[in-house]
Amino acid sequence: MTSSEETDRESEPLLDSESSLVDEESSPLLSQNGTLDPGKQTDGSNPRRSTHVLFRIGAAMFSFIVLGMMVSTLGVMVPQFETYYSLSDLQVSSIFLVWPVGYILAAYLNGVIHVKFGQRGIATIGPLFHIILANIASLHPPFPVLLVGLAIGSLGTGVLDGSFCAWAGGMGNANVVQGFLHGSFSAGAALGPFLAGTMLSVGHTPWYSWYYVLFGASILEAITLTLAFRFEDSAKYHLTHKQLPLPQPPPETKTSIFTHPVTWLCAIYFLACVSTESAISGWVVVFMTRVNRASPYLSSLSSSMFWIGQATGRLALGPVTNKLGVRTATIIYLITALACEALFASIRVPAIAAILIALLGFCLGPLFPAGVVAVTRLLPRELHVGAISFVVLVGQLGGALLPFALGALADILSIRVFQVVIFVQLLSTLLIWLAFPRLPLDSVHRGEQRREAVQ
Structure with missing residues (x-):
């Protein structure tokens, strides 16, 4: 296969027909003895299926x-x-x-x-x-x-x-x-x-x-x-x-994810990233009500706007991330998020604060996918499933602990501590991301580089 052919294959659309949505059950089925039964095979073109x-x-x-x-x-x-x-x-x-x-x-x-x-x-x-x-x-x-x-x-x-x-x-x-x-x-x-x-x-x-x-x-x-x-x-x-007669990874791969320093670095990143999102979602309504004197309705809308911004960021910033590269793009998103948080902390106009929360969510949207990309680029392929499961679980724990800790601090120091905690968390996430080694290119970007070289 030439470089041009390989690149064309890699750049095919992700979803080109209904057949691409066929699940694992649409693959060749197994007979009762566990072997492939050609008589039960399907190409996924069955309209009913x-x-x-x-x-x-x-x-x-x-x-x-x-x-x-x-x-x-x-x-x-x-x-x-x-x-x-x-x-x-x-x-x-x-x-x-x-x-x-x-x-x-x-x-x-x-x-x-x-x-x-x-x-x-x-x-x-x-x-x-x-x-x-x-x-x-x-x-x-x-x-x-x-x-x-x-x-x-x-x-x-x-x-x-x-x-x-x-x-x-x-x-x-x-x-x-x-x-x-x-x-x-x-x-x-x-x-x-x-x-x-x-x-x-x-x-x-x-x-x-x-x-x-x-x-x-x-x-x-x-x-x-x-x-x-x-x-x-x-x-x-x-x-x-x-089980099919496919090559199985060695038993030690189940625990070998913990021998890679990158796994722990990614876990810390997810801990900071998910806990920040959860803390904002969990306490922004209280902060808007008590500090910015927003109406209960606008305070609730602030939470919606944060999630809308996050969803929009994941969709809209994908091409930007691909163009700039995951590492550079994520640094820009985090610096922009810090700027939005600084503005949010200094502005007391409820409507403007709600817009800034939406912009903050927009900047934070690509962070979780960026962490997944880091895991898949920095660890061997056979460790991806186990490593991603582990770091996501760590992130979920962070998503519980930081909102609880923020509530404890607010009980002692007032809810104004919300601004400081979120800013520190964003800064910590940026520093953790900067600690990552340079991410190797994926197959698509390597294919693009080969095509440019040929041209």
Whole structure:
């Protein structure tokens, strides 16, 4: 293959037909003895199969919208919980500690549910946990019971998030489907604070009325997912996951990710990056209300605008990142984010502050994908899955600890400490990113360089 041919192949569009969305089950199927059965092979061109796959993708996207709504509205609920339950900033911060519990438990439960019930089990059990959370919260129980409900809801979120991300990774075009799922999450994360803020501030409804909405959304989520994955039982899971005679990585690769300093550097980066996003989302509503004297409605919209900015940044800045290179582009984004945060800290006009929060989200949007790129460029290919799983888990823990710590500091020093904490976190993220070694080029950029050399 010539350099020109290789470059043309690498630059093909990510999504050129419905057949590229066919999942791993559309690959050659296994016979009962675990070998390939040519009689069961398919090229993915079956319209009925493609329709089923698209239906499952659509159902998973709707589920991620519900996930985004649940996660993002925690920040809107903070001042509501404080008022209703007479809580301090430190006490209400416990809601951020219980949320990652579900992700930790889901890491174990995902495999068990798949083995016993298949994907159909995930599609049924995940929304059930969401329904339980919404039902508990809608009854406005004592705060400790509400915390239990939040932990159960986070378990459902962890089960669905991990399972559908892994499922999308087996698609014929994993990058595009992953983009659909995370784009849906961002849409839900932007929609949630807007709807909740409108209900609470404009409609003057009690805080627990929002969970009536989530209860209905969770019911619809359960129906949609159950219909979409109704044939994906444990028998089909075992059939399509029998081990093939493919070369397996050596056993030591499961732990060898921890022998690479880059893994720990990436983990620290994700810890700083995710914790900053979670702290902003969790406490910006309180800060806008108390310090900038914004109305409750505008304060809730600030949270939505942060998520909208983040989603827009991930979409709009992709070509910029490709043009400048991941390392340079991320440095520029972080420096710009520091400037936005400095302006946000100095301006007390609520409307302008809300716009600056949106711009801050816009700059922070590409940071998470940049960290994933760093992992894949700096570590051997066989370590990618394990390393990414580890650093993302560390990021989730940071997303719980910093909002809790910020609540504790606000309880002692007032919520004005929010500005200092976010600025320090952004500066720390920049310094961590500068500590990364120079990222090697990926195959596409190498192909472009070869084509330029030929020309």
